[in-house]
Amino acid sequence: MQNTRTCKSCGAQSTRQEDFSNLSLNLAPGGSVQQMLQDYLMETELDFHCECGGNKSGQQSTFATLPKVLMLHLKRFQFTPFLQLEKLSDPIDLYRELLVTSAQADGWYSLASVISHLGSGGNEGHYVSDGMHPDTQLDDPADLWLAFNDTKVTESTGAAVCKQRQRTAYVLFYQRRVREQDYQPDTRL
Ligand SMILES: [Zn+2]
Known part of the structure; x- marks a missing residue:
């Protein structure tokens, strides 16, 4: 990712690149993953003392390169003001397609796997995984997936x-x- 800081007063910019294995997105109840990713890429304001005397800057992340596999972590766990870990079970809109934009190119992505946390608490529960069947192509009408729940x-x-x-x-x-x-099915990962 490329992070750019821009002074609100004089427009001076500084950029920094940072490697990520995954991105952690704030949960937008009822929202789509596309929307949560857009929120992540929105400019935020931060206090920064610029040489010009200004003290407000904008900070924005953009994709410097597009990965073959994009891992998105949804922040379903958070601490209450009393430092209790709580789970957010708000629904989201899950779609198969995701458009990711970068400075160089746009990339279309398809959902290939989901890890789910079952259970209402922050300190308990069970993880299960769904994944596209390896013999299924992205546009296969059979659309076969496998649900992994321990040995089942x-x-x-x-x-x-x-x-x-x-x-x-x-x-x-x-x-x-x-x-x-x-398209090379054996090397698509
Ligand atoms: Zn400035």
């Missing part, structure tokens, strides 16, 4: 996962769509 593996579909995991989705894995002519 059951068949599912992407459409069912998006509906079923709205309140529990915790980590999302999006796979970048490649152009048809470059």
